[in-house]
Amino acid sequence: MTDTIFAQATASGRAALAVVRLSGPHASTALMALGGDLPSPRRVSVRPLVDPVSRETLDQALVVFMPGPRSFTGEDVVELHLHGGRAVTEGVLVTLAALGLRPAEPGEFTRRAFQNGRLDLTEAEAIADLIDADSAAQRRQALDQLGGASSRAVEGWRTTLVRALAALEAAIDFPDEDLPEAVASRASEPLRRLMHELAAASSDLRGERVRQGYRVALIGAPNAGKSSLLNRLVGREAAIVTELAGTTRDVIEQPIELAGYRLLLADTAGLRETQHQIEAEGVRRARAWAEAADLRLWVVDFAANDGAWREGASTVRQGDLVVFNKIDLPEGLDARPARDAADLMELEPVQACASGEGDIVELRAALERRVVRDLGAGSPPAATRLRHRRLLADAAGHLDRALAAGAKEPELMAEDVRLAARALEALTGRVDAEAVLGEVFSTFCIGK
Numbered sequence: 001m002t003d004t005i006f007a008q009a010t011a012s013g014r015a016a017l018a019v020v021r022l023s024g025p026h027a028s029t030a031l032m033a034l035g036g037d038l039p040s041p042r043r044v045s046v047r048p049l050v051d052p053v054s055r056e057t058l059d060q061a062l063v064v065f066m067p068g069p070r071s072f073t074g075e076d077v078v079e080l081h082l083h084g085g086r087a088v089t090e091g092v093l094v095t096l097a098a099l100g101l102r103p104a105e106p107g108e109f110t111r112r113a114f115q116n117g118r119l120d121l122t123e124a125e126a127i128a129d130l131i132d133a134d135s136a137a138q139r140r141q142a143l144d145q146l147g148g149a150s151s152r153a154v155e156g157w158r159t160t161l162v163r164a165l166a167a168l169e170a171a172i173d174f175p176d177e178d179l180p181e182a183v184a185s186r187a188s189e190p191l192r193r194l195m196h197e198l199a200a201a202s203s204d205l206r207g208e209r210v211r212q213g214y215r216v217a218l219i220g221a222p223n224a225g226k227s228s229l230l231n232r233l234v235g236r237e238a239a240i241v242t243e244l245a246g247t248t249r250d251v252i253e254q255p256i257e258l259a260g261y262r263l264l265l266a267d268t269a270g271l272r273e274t275q276h277q278i279e280a281e282g283v284r285r286a287r288a289w290a291e292a293a294d295l296r297l298w299v300v301d302f303a304a305n306d307g308a309w310r311e312g313a314s315t316v317r318q319g320d321l322v323v324f325n326k327i328d329l330p331e332g333l334d335a336r337p338a339r340d341a342a343d344l345m346e347l348e349p350v351q352a353c354a355s356g357e358g359d360i361v362e363l364r365a366a367l368e369r370r371v372v373r374d375l376g377a378g379s380p381p382a383a384t385r386l387r388h389r390r391l392l393a394d395a396a397g398h399l400d401r402a403l404a405a406g407a408k409e410p411e412l413m414a415e416d417v418r419l420a421a422r423a424l425e426a427l428t429g430r431v432d433a434e435a436v437l438g439e440v441f442s443t444f445c446i447g448k
């Protein structure tokens with residue numbers, strides 16, 4: 001028999017309210033011990049909570065009893081809405097422990113919900129994401145996933161696989177009714193389509209970018225104004241700005257929110273050939289960060305006439321942004337070739353003035369358009385974390401092998417289709433759940 005767990009579900013510290021949650025077979029007896037009787041299910045009632053040993057009143061609280069299996073965890077659940085004073089919550093928690101209940105581990109309530117079939121694994125992960133959500137897009141994505149967006153996509157794919165598998169197995173077991181080779185070749189086309197769909201979903205990074213931030217690197221020649229632009233975008237002096245070329249060495253990462261999305265901006269060392277050991281390491285890091293970024297802002301000093309801007313050209317990619325900075329100053333001699341280079345790489349040009357009274361309105365708008373275009377378009381992603389993408393890639397890989405076995409070896413084909421379905425089942429936690437449970441639930445906070 002499982003034990004009964006309890007935890008404060010709200011943040012600790014002085015507050016107007018604190019919610020303590022109980023789940024397990026003794027939740028109702030604990031409530032009766034504290035509150036005197038058992039209120040009607042799923043109705044909010046007022047009860048004085050009294051320590052059953054000392055008879056001391058601990059609080060005047062709102063209590064709710066939610067009997068299983070129609071509760072969050074699927075077990076009997078009690079919620080105590082206390083006054084949020086430290087002495088109140090402490091008194092109630094100590095009393096619950098004295099009644100023999102056990103303090104919950106992080107994520108244990110959600111884990112029980114999963115184990116009792118109230119949620120699948122992606123929905124449990126969505127709860128963690130919802131609690132971690134800082135931006136509107138993160139909230140939207142977590143709610144979509146909690147509403148079953150990922151589960152439905154995965155279930156749909158799995159159903160296709162299971163149907164194909166059933167037909168194949170039937171033909172293998174009763175080859176006189178339908179030749180296994182014929183069934184295998186009929187199944188190939190839909191399975192190939194599914195393989196492409198799975199492969200696309202496994203390389204779709206939108207979900208992870210929404211959760212972790214859309215990565216934008218500021219790169220360019222020394223002194224172009226990268227640090228100044230970063231400071232303007234984040235709204236504070238996060239990076240040191242001087243008139244000396246080679247000021248920034250470390251990568252300075254700063255999150256911002258734009259159009260409801262979380263972006264991770266990185267200011268980097270100015271790109272140039274240098275003998276200086278520290279600066280050279282800075283340039284190496286700048287290139288590495290830019291390489292892995294979702295978008296690069298190539299900052300070009302509109303006023304400089306030294307040709308230094310060329311350094312950025314090897315790091316920037318087709319479709320990135322080129323920011324002509326310092327437009328408050330007279331145009332430098334070398335701006336023409338810079339524009340031509342930008343045209344050649346189909347960079348979107350933006351003008352900016354990072355210092356003084358100048359503005360970066362155009363840059364901010366361009367960034368906003370990019371993040372909305374790259375993360376906001378299309379249907380919600382099926383994968384929102386690496387775990388999902390790996391399993392989708394596994395499934396696609398098994399299908400690839402199934403198709404290679406093809407009509408010549410229907411038994412082998414069936415086996416690989418079965419493995420593909422397995423991978424999808426691991427994604428929602430239908431199989432092999434034990435292995436990932438620790439990983440999934442350890443990131444939760446206590447009381448969830």
Ligand SMILES: Nc1nc2c(ncn2[C@@H]2O[C@H](COP(=O)(O)OP(=O)(O)OP(=O)(O)O)[C@@H](O)[C@H]2O)c(=O)[nH]1
Binds near residue numbers: 244249329
């Ligand atoms: N007039 C003018 N000056 C600017 C503008 N943007 C930056 N500056 C100045 O240019 C100099 C270099 O700016 P930084 O932001 O440090 O340039 P950086 O690209 O980070 O330089 P490194 O870190 O050395 O690579 C500073 O003196 C800034 O005040 C601008 O739009 N207009």
Ligand SMILES: [Mg+2]
Binds near residue numbers: 270
């Ligand atoms: Mg700098």
